[in-house]
Each structure stands twice: as structure tokens, then as C-alpha cells.
Amino acid sequence: MFITFPVAPKIKIMQNILNEYQSIAFEEVKVWFKAGTLKDFPSNRGGCIKYKDKQIAIFNFERRNEWYACQNVCPHKMEMVLSRGMTGSADSVPKIACPMHKKTFSLVDGSNLNGEDYSIATYPVKVVDEEVFVGFLE
Amino acid sequence: MIKVIVVGNGMVGYKFCEKFIAKSGQEKYQITVFGEEPRRAYDRVHLSEYFAGKTADDLSMSTSNWYDENNIILNTSELVLKIDKENKTITTHLDKTFGYDYLVLATGSAAFVPPIKGVEKEGVFVYRTIEDLDAIMTYAKKIKQNGATEAAVLGGGLLGLEAAKAVYDLGLNPHVVEFAPRLMPRQLDKAASDMLQSKIEKLNIGIHLNKATQYIDGEHSIKGMMFANDELLKVDMLVISAGIKPRDELARVSGLVVGERGGVLVGNTMQTSDPFIYAIGEVALYNQMIYGLVAPGYEMADVAAEQILGSDKTMRETIDMSTQLKLIGVEVASFGDPFIENDEVVAIVYENKFSGIYKRINVTKDGKTLLGGILVGDSSDYNGLFQIYSNAMALPPNPEDLILGSRGGESSTMGSAMDLPDTAVICSCENVTKGSICCSITDGTCESLSDVVKLTKATSGCGGCKPMVVDLVKAAQKSIGKEVKESICEHFHYTRQELFDIVKINKYTNFYEVVDHHGNGDGCEVCKPVVASIFSSIYNDTANKHVTTQDTNDRYLANIQRNGTYSVVPRIAGGEITPEKLIVIGEIAKEFNLYTKITGAQRVDLFGAHLNDLPKIWKILIDNGFESGHAYGKSLRAVKSCVGNAWCRYGMDDSTTFAIELENRYRGIRSPHKLKGGVSACIRECAEARGKDFGVIAVEGGWNLYICGNGGANPKHAVLLAEQIDKETVFKYMDRFLMYYIRTAGPLVRTATWLEKLDGGLDYLKEVIIHDRIGICETLESEMESLVGTFECEWKQVLEKPRLLKRFNHFVNSDEKDENIEYVALRDQKMPKPW
Numbered sequence: 001m002f003i004t005f006p007v008a009p010k011i012k013i014m015q016n017i018l019n020e021y022q023s024i025a026f027e028e029v030k031v032w033f034k035a036g037t038l039k040d041f042p043s044n045r046g047g048c049i050k051y052k053d054k055q056i057a058i059f060n061f062e063r064r065n066e067w068y069a070c071q072n073v074c075p076h077k078m079e080m081v082l083s084r085g086m087t088g089s090a091d092s093v094p095k096i097a098c099p100m101h102k103k104t105f106s107l108v109d110g111s112n113l114n115g116e117d118y119s120i121a122t123y124p125v126k127v128v129d130e131e132v133f134v135g136f137l138e
Numbered sequence: 139m140i141k142v143i144v145v146g147n148g149m150v151g152y153k154f155c156e157k158f159i160a161k162s163g164q165e166k167y168q169i170t171v172f173g174e175e176p177r178r179a180y181d182r183v184h185l186s187e188y189f190a191g192k193t194a195d196d197l198s199m200s201t202s203n204w205y206d207e208n209n210i211i212l213n214t215s216e217l218v219l220k221i222d223k224e225n226k227t228i229t230t231h232l233d234k235t236f237g238y239d240y241l242v243l244a245t246g247s248a249a250f251v252p253p254i255k256g257v258e259k260e261g262v263f264v265y266r267t268i269e270d271l272d273a274i275m276t277y278a279k280k281i282k283q284n285g286a287t288e289a290a291v292l293g294g295g296l297l298g299l300e301a302a303k304a305v306y307d308l309g310l311n312p313h314v315v316e317f318a319p320r321l322m323p324r325q326l327d328k329a330a331s332d333m334l335q336s337k338i339e340k341l342n343i344g345i346h347l348n349k350a351t352q353y354i355d356g357e358h359s360i361k362g363m364m365f366a367n368d369e370l371l372k373v374d375m376l377v378i379s380a381g382i383k384p385r386d387e388l389a390r391v392s393g394l395v396v397g398e399r400g401g402v403l404v405g406n407t408m409q410t411s412d413p414f415i416y417a418i419g420e421v422a423l424y425n426q427m428i429y430g431l432v433a434p435g436y437e438m439a440d441v442a443a444e445q446i447l448g449s450d451k452t453m454r455e456t457i458d459m460s461t462q463l464k465l466i467g468v469e470v471a472s473f474g475d476p477f478i479e480n481d482e483v484v485a486i487v488y489e490n491k492f493s494g495i496y497k498r499i500n501v502t503k504d505g506k507t508l509l510g511g512i513l514v515g516d517s518s519d520y521n522g523l524f525q526i527y528s529n530a531m532a533l534p535p536n537p538e539d540l541i542l543g544s545r546g547g548e549s550s551t552m553g554s555a556m557d558l559p560d561t562a563v564i565c566s567c568e569n570v571t572k573g574s575i576c577c578s579i580t581d582g583t584c585e586s587l588s589d590v591v592k593l594t595k596a597t598s599g600c601g602g603c604k605p606m607v608v609d610l611v612k613a614a615q616k617s618i619g620k621e622v623k624e625s626i627c628e629h630f631h632y633t634r635q636e637l638f639d640i641v642k643i644n645k646y647t648n649f650y651e652v653v654d655h656h657g658n659g660d661g662c663e664v665c666k667p668v669v670a671s672i673f674s675s676i677y678n679d680t681a682n683k684h685v686t687t688q689d690t691n692d693r694y695l696a697n698i699q700r701n702g703t704y705s706v707v708p709r710i711a712g713g714e715i716t717p718e719k720l721i722v723i724g725e726i727a728k729e730f731n732l733y734t735k736i737t738g739a740q741r742v743d744l745f746g747a748h749l750n751d752l753p754k755i756w757k758i759l760i761d762n763g764f765e766s767g768h769a770y771g772k773s774l775r776a777v778k779s780c781v782g783n784a785w786c787r788y789g790m791d792d793s794t795t796f797a798i799e800l801e802n803r804y805r806g807i808r809s810p811h812k813l814k815g816g817v818s819a820c821i822r823e824c825a826e827a828r829g830k831d832f833g834v835i836a837v838e839g840g841w842n843l844y845i846c847g848n849g850g851a852n853p854k855h856a857v858l859l860a861e862q863i864d865k866e867t868v869f870k871y872m873d874r875f876l877m878y879y880i881r882t883a884g885p886l887v888r889t890a891t892w893l894e895k896l897d898g899g900l901d902y903l904k905e906v907i908i909h910d911r912i913g914i915c916e917t918l919e920s921e922m923e924s925l926v927g928t929f930e931c932e933w934k935q936v937l938e939k940p941r942l943l944k945r946f947n948h949f950v951n952s953d954e955k956d957e958n959i960e961y962v963a964l965r966d967q968k969m970p971k972p973w
Binding site for chain 2: 017035036040041042043044045047048049050055058061063064077079080081084085086087088089090091092094095097099100102104
């Protein structure tokens with residue numbers, strides 16, 4: 001038995017999703033959302049949190065004593081996977097490599113480090129009294 | 139412009155063209171080659187490999203456009219009938235006439251067919267060309283279908299034994315029939331010959347010595363051979379390989395001087411009785427001899443090319459007939475004068491009937507000079523002995539050390555290749571000296587082994603000199619302080635092999651220790667998995683121990699798929715599974731709505747598992763006796779097998795049991811890249827074992843072990859490492875091979891590429907893991923033993939330690955699954971919505 005379905009191009013839907021993610025600077029933050037406590041985020045790797053309709057990847061870059069956050073969706077194939085990627089650095093810029101096709105992005109400004117067009121949105125993170133917060137506009 | 143016509147397109151004719159072009163410099167020339175065979179020149183020395191699966195193209199000496207590129211006109215399937223010496227022209231069977239300035243006869247030889255009554259019968263063949271081989275194959279297939287099992291080979295010399303191997307490979311039982319009282323009478327003495335015979339007979343190859351064949355029995359086709367004492371050998375096919383006969387008919391009809399027993403008479407310039415006509419190779423009669431070896435033929439080609447271009451190079455007075463080869467799996471070599479016996483000479487003999495080894499060297503009475511020798515069963519000393527002989531080098535105080543090894547001493551008695559004089563000929567096929575190999579590196583002309591091979595052609599003939607050439611190139615590179623390095627990434631200026639040693643020596647167990655002490659920065663997606671894999675290879679840590687540095691699939695112990703879900707592959711060792719376990723897999727697929735597919739590795743892959751569901755799925759699997767199949771890891775995937783002699787009517791051994799044993803032995807071991815294996819119970823090779831990193835195939839008398847094959851983007855057949863070995867030896871070689879690969883390969887380099895890049899290639903690898911040349915076999919074995927003994931299923935570990943379960947949640951702050959995952963229908967199942 002063969003069933004054929006009209007297939008809606010996924011890219012179009014995902015493009016709308018992508019538009020929901022825009023980088024925010026620390027001073028622009030209106031809402032600090034409590035993502036979890038320190039022990040929820042193991043060192044030197046990522047964890048994904050849900051905030052409204054967004055999926056945000058948070059990285060406890062303990063080796064550098066730094067925290068970063070970015071969209072969880074990889075703009076290359078639109079899969080919600082960046083939090084499962086591997087952290088590292090390129091010329092001492094902290095970066096994340098997507099687990100699907102190893103596209104790498106700067107965790108500082110979200111730029112693509114393989115010389116490709118697409119980039120990712122990054123978000124401010126702060127840690128207060130063992131609690132981890134991510135900053136949003138709304 | 140010089141017009142040269144070459145008659146004959148065999149190895150020597152081809153070599154003449156190659157040498158001529160290389161030496162021609164500014165000289166303008168037009169070379170026209172005539173060959174009666176329909177194809178380009180091919181490697182006749184390795185003809186029997188045609189039966190072992192090589193194609194005519196593999197055997198070809200050149201690429202198809204080589205002739206065009208070098209301005210050579212090649213006329214195949216065209217036979218030259220006549221030479222007009224007066225007008226310097228030739229005429230072909232197409233009645234075309236061509237003019238020449240110089241003519242080179244390289245017509246070679248034909249198989250010598252003794253005048254036995256009935257040789258014209260159907261089923262009697264000679265063993266000389268690819269066409270002969272095709273005819274033999276077709277006939278063998280036909281008679282096998284009619285139930286025939288026995289075939290004879292006439293001739294117990296070098297060529298005869300080659301032919302016997304070919305018959306053996308075709309699945310018939312060969313009977314070697316020889317007139318003389320021993321095998322290889324020209325190269326071996328009686329004791330050596332007996333040793334060879336007993337080794338060959340072990341393979342169920344019949345040896346019939348002292349046999350004069352009276353006639354070929356049978357009506358139209360051969361049914362047997364009748365010997366002098368009215369003894370009948372029943373066979374359904376006969377391959378004649380009893381010697382060669384120079385193809386001098388063109389020279390005869392054209393009035394050139396030929397020898398009494400054939401061959402075109404030449405002097406040391408290779409000129410025939412007509413100064414504008416040269417003869418080279420097996421058609422040339424030099425010093426009253428026809429030389430049926432490739433090395434003298436190549437030297438003749440060289441002399442003729444030099445002479446035509448105006449040099450005064452001449453052929454050597456004495457021609458070395460030393461040979462080293464492998465006959466039906468037995469190493470055989472002889473050099474210098476193998477038989478010499480007189481008052482001034484002492485023969486030193488080592489004979490070991492248990493391991494089938496015979497060695498003899500002939501030394502002058504004063505113990506100072508090596509005159510010749512014979513090696514059967516183990517010819518690994520050949521290169522060293524040959525150099526000592528041909529360079530008249532001093533012998534050690536106890537000459538017997540040369541074949542027995544220095545007992546109690548420290549270093550090898552041969553010394554290193556670097557101790558040889560610069561004039562020592564290393565590659566005798568191409569006449570390349572040690573000096574020219576080393577110089578090409580030290581003066582900067584060449585950078586690598588492959589450059590040297592390209593420039594000098596060393597190793598491209600019989601290949602026996604390869605280990606020495608490799609050593610020389612390495613030593614020369616070292617002498618100018620050169621080292622070639624491939625560092626991993628910006629964080630480490632080391633190769634994977636160096637990093638492996640660094641980790642091992644310093645006993646590091648954490649990535650950041652390594653990068654802090656020996657690298658810089660924070661690491662990346664390249665070096666982190668490399669170091670994690672090294673930890674696993676050394677300490678057999680499971681992937682659970684290095685979660686942050688493992689590649690993503692290792693982190694979640696599953697394969698990430700297109701939509702970010704995972705696939706689950708439990709181990710089904712050797713592809714053998716009970717109905718009960720199959721039902722468990724089916725029930726899981728139904729419960730978690732997974733797409734199921736049978737993989738190429740004889741397992742079942744379950745696709746579309748949510749990250750959150752992985753531990754639940756594995757709980758059920760493990761409760762039902764499954765374990766991780768490591769389909770996600772750079773480690774052993776699976777060992778594929780055919781059903782074997784338990785069920786198959788052709789199976790020669792129990793391939794499934796062996797596959798399961800191999801898979802269970804090496805499961806879970808992390809390596810530079812994935813590893814796949816296969817076991818077939820006969821040469822039909824249903825398990826496709828030669829397309830794997832390691833493949834074992836049952837043959838008469840044991841197993842053949844093949845290594846370093848793969849499918850993928852660049853398919854490669856695995857190559858033979860050892861033949862007819864028992865199971866225990868397979869495991870021993872496998873342990874050494876895998877561990878050596880794990881230690882030395884670059885990141886994500888599969889075994890095939892690794893072997894390609896390994897200096898010295900397969901020969902060197904054999905030296906290391908079979909002959910223990912660098913003395914590491916014991917270490918490799920014990921390292922492997924410790925890995926094998928400490929296997930743990932990493933999924934079981936996860937389920938036993940709840941804190942490890944946390945990483946399988948998609949969200950840190952919610953137990954929900956990723957809602958963005960959508961599916962569409964695919965036949966009766968589903969697939970991710972397309973990108």
C-alpha cells in the first residue's frame with residue numbers, strides 16, 4: 001500500500017520560526033527568565049530550555065568561566081539541536097558546533113564561522129545566587 | 139627524427155618504450171608498436187592474480203592514454219609477417235608496410251608444448267596470455283558442472299606451480315606432473331624441493347615426479363594422461379606450463395641469425411646480425427641463454443634504448459638469475475649459485491620440517507664470501523642475503539648467523555639498508571641503486587616515497603625490494619632532518635599517533651589536562667572526540683565517561699537523524715537472532731512508533747526515537763538480553779556472516795560462530811573510525827567480507843584473513859594478510875592489526891586509507907604484525923587483551939546510574955518532548971517531514 005501526502009515545504013514554516021529569534025544585548029533585556037539552577041547545567045556543554053514558544057540553548061562554559069545562550073534551532077537545516085552540539089573555541093572565540101553537519105557559530109555574536117551566510121541569535125545570561133537567568137525583550 | 143618500430147607489446151616491449159622516452163631528451167622520435175594480442179601491454183609476472191579476481195585492466199602496465207601522451211602509435215591485433223632488411227621496412231598481416239630507422243624485436247616467447255600424442259585434444263591448454271586464462275576459466279566451469287574435479291598441470295617448475303595455483307583457485311584439484319625427479323629443478327636442491335613438495339601436498343595438490351607422459355587419453359576431449367609405466371592419471375583438463383620457446387619465427391623468415399635451439403642471437407649491445415635490428419627479452423639469445431625473468435629483460439630494454447640513442451652502454455657479462463616469489467602460498471627464493479659444491483665451498487643448511495623451513499647458504503671455506511643460497515618456507519632474509527652476495531660484502535664472524543639470526547646478540551645480523559654501498563642495486567627489476575634512491579631525497583628532487591617510486595620506478599616490478607626502499611627513503615629523509623607532520627587542528631600541533639603516546643605516557647584521563655599541557659585554547663569538535671576516543675582505546679572507558687568531549691552520537695549513545703530524533707540499533711552479533719528477540723524488537727517499534735529497517739550489517743535499525751524515549755527503549759531491550767550495538771560509535775559495528783556449514787551445502791566451515799566470536803571480542807572498542815567485519819564460509823563470499831575492514835574466508839586448510847577493505851565513497855577490496863591460518867592465528871593477527879591501527883591511524887581515517895598511507899604498505903604491515911619486525915606484537919596483544927576483558931555495555935551503565943539519565947531530556951526545565959518534530963507517511967511507515 002502506498003500513501004502519498006501533499007508535503008508542505010517545511011523550510012517555509014521554519015523560516016517563520018527563525019524570525020522569532022533575534023539577538024538581544026545585555027542592556028536591552030526587559031525580562032530575565034529563570035532557566036534553572038547551576039546544577040541543571042553541567043560544565044562545558046549545553047542544555048535546552050523552553051521559554052514561551054522559544055527553545056534556547058544555554059552553555060555553561062566553565063573552563064572560561066563564561067555563560068552563553070543562543071537559539072536552539074540550527075539555521076542550516078532548521079532542527080532543534082544546537083544545545084546537543086560540542087563547545088570549543090576558534091582563535092579563542094567561544095563557539096558551538098551543530099551536531100548535524102558540524103556548522104560552527106560564534107557564541108559571542110552568533111556569526112557563522114565556516115564562512116556561510118546564516119547566523120544565529122544570541123541571548124544574555126546572568127547567574128545570581130546559583131540561579132541561571134536568560135534575558136528576553138518580552 | 140628517429141623512426142623506431144617495436145615488434146611485440148609485452149612487458150619488455152613496453153619497458154623499452156618507457157626507457158626510450160625517458161632517455162630521448164630533445165631527440166625527436168616516432169615509436170610505432172605492433173602487438174598481436176588485442177590489448178595493451180600487461181603484467182605477465184602476476185598473471186595468476188587474474189584468477190584471484192584481478193581484471194585485465196588491473197594487470198595493464200599503463201593507462202589507456204599513455205601511448206597517446208607519449209606520441210607512440212600502438213597497433214594491437216596486428217601481426218608483423220616480414221622484415222625487409224635492405225629497404226628497412228616491415229609488412230603486417232593487413233598487408234601494410236612501414237619504414238624504420240631502427241627495429242626492436244620484443245616478440246617474447248610462447249609456451250613450450252612437448253610433442254606428446256594427443257595434445258591437440260579438447261581441454262588441453264597452455265598458460266601464457268589473458269586469452270589462455272579466459273579459455274581455461276570457461277572450460278573449467280563447464281567441466282565442473284559435469285562433475286569433474288581433477289585437472290593436471292604439466293611442468294613442476296616456476297611457471298607450472300603458478301599454473302597449479304590458478305587451477306586450485308578455479309576450484310579443481312590440481313595434479314602437478316614433472317619429468318624431473320624434483321620440483322623447480324633449476325632453482326632448488328633436493329632437500330629444498332622436498333620441503334616445497336611437502337608443503338604443497340598439504341593443500342591436497344598432487345605431485346607426480348619422474349613422469350614421462352606417453353599420450354593424452356580420451357576421444358575428443360582429454361580424459362587422462364598415460365605415463366611410461368602404463369599408469370593412468372584421470373583428469374578432465376590439462377594446462378601445459380613446461381617451459382618457454384622464443385618467438386623467433388619473424389627473425390627466421392627475415393634471415394636474421396638464430397640459435398640452434400631457437401632465439402635471436404644478440405651481442406652485448408642487443409644488436410642482432412643486422413645492426414639496425416635489436417632483439418630484447420625472451421626472444422633474445424644472449425650468452426647462449428634465453429632469460430625467462432623480467433629483470434634481465436628490462437635491462438636489455440634499457441641497453442637497446444641507450445644504444446639507439448647513441449650511448450655505448452652494454453649488457454653485463456653475467457646475468458643474475460636470483461628470484462624470490464611466493465608459490466601456492468609458500469615463499470621460495472634462490473640467489474647466486476644455489477647448487478655450487480666443491481672443495482673451496484661450504485654449504486650451511488638449516489632445515490626445520492616442523493615449520494616447513496629450509497635455508498641453505500653457500501660460503502667460501504674461509505667464511506668470507508657468500509656465493510649463493512636457497513630459501514623455502516621463509517624468504518624474509520632474501521633481500522639482506524642478496525645484497526651481501528651481490529655486493530660481495532663481509533660476512534659476520536659466524537656466517538650461520540645469516541640464516542639462524544644472531545643468537546644472544548643484540549641487533550640483526552643483516553645490518554640496516556643504510557650500511558650498503560651506494561652502488562648496491564636495491565631494485566633489480568629496474569636496476570635502481572641505493573645511491574640514486576637516497577640522492578633523490580637528499581638533493582630535494584623527491585619528497586616522499588611515492589615521489590621516489592615515480593622517479594626511479596623502484597618497487598614497480600616484482601615489488602620484492604619495497605621494504606628496503608621504504609627504509610632507505612625514511613633514513614634519507616631523517617638524514618636531512620625532514621619530518622612530515624599532520625597535526626589535528628589549531629589546538630594541537632601533534633598527529634593523532636603522537637597524541638596517543640602523550641596520553642598513554644602521562645596517563646591523562648581528562649581532555650582539559652591534555653589541552654592545557656600540550657595544546658592551546660579550549661578544544662573543538664575535531665580534537666575533543668579524538669582525545670575522547672584515545673581515552674577509550676587506552677582505558678576502555680565507555681562513552682559515558684567523557685560526555686562533554688564525545689561526538690554527539692556518542693553522547694546520546696544513538697545516531698542522530700535528519701529531524702534531530704535518534705535511531706536505535708541493538709547488537710545482533712553475526713546477524714543471528716532468535717524469534718523471541720525479533721518479537722521484542724517489533725513490540726518496541728510498535729510501542730514507540732518507530733520506523734524499522736534491516737541494515738546492511740544484518741541488524742534492525744529503529745528510527746525516529748525521541749531523545750526522551752531512548753532510556754525507556756533501552757530498558758526494554760536490556761531486560762530482554764540485548765546490548766548496545768555501538769552503531770553510533772567510531773568502533774566495531776558488526777561482523778556480517780553467511781550462514782555457514784551449519785546449514786549451507788557449500789559451506790566449508792562455521793562462519794556464523796566465528797563471526798559472533800569476532801564481534802563479541804572486539805565489541806565496544808573505540809577506534810579512529812568505524813570498523814566492520816565479515817566472515818564467509820567459502821569463496822562464494824556471501825558475507826562480502828572483502829568489502830570490510832577485516833574479512834575472514836574459509837578455505838581448504840583454514841581461513842584466509844583479509845584486511846583494510848571498505849565500501850563507501852571509495853570502495854576497496856580488502857587485501858590478503860595471511861592464508862590458511864587457524865582460528866587462533868586469526869585472532870592473534872586481528873588483535874595486533876586492530877591495535878596497531880588504533881594506535882597509529884589519523885582521526886577518522888578508515889583502515890583502507892590508513893594502509894594506503896602507511897609507508898611500506900602491506901609488506902611493511904606484514905613485517906610488523908606477522909614477523910614482529912619492530913618488536914611490538916606482545917604489547918599490541920596485551921593491550922588488546924585488556925580492552926577485551928573490560929567490556930561493559932554503556933547503555934546498561936546509563937540505566938543503572940540515574941544521574942546519567944538526565945542528559946536524555948530535551949528540555950532542562952520541562953519534561954516535554956520537542957514538539958517541532960513532524961512526520962509524513964512513507965509506504966506503510968513514516969519519515970521526517972522533508973527539509
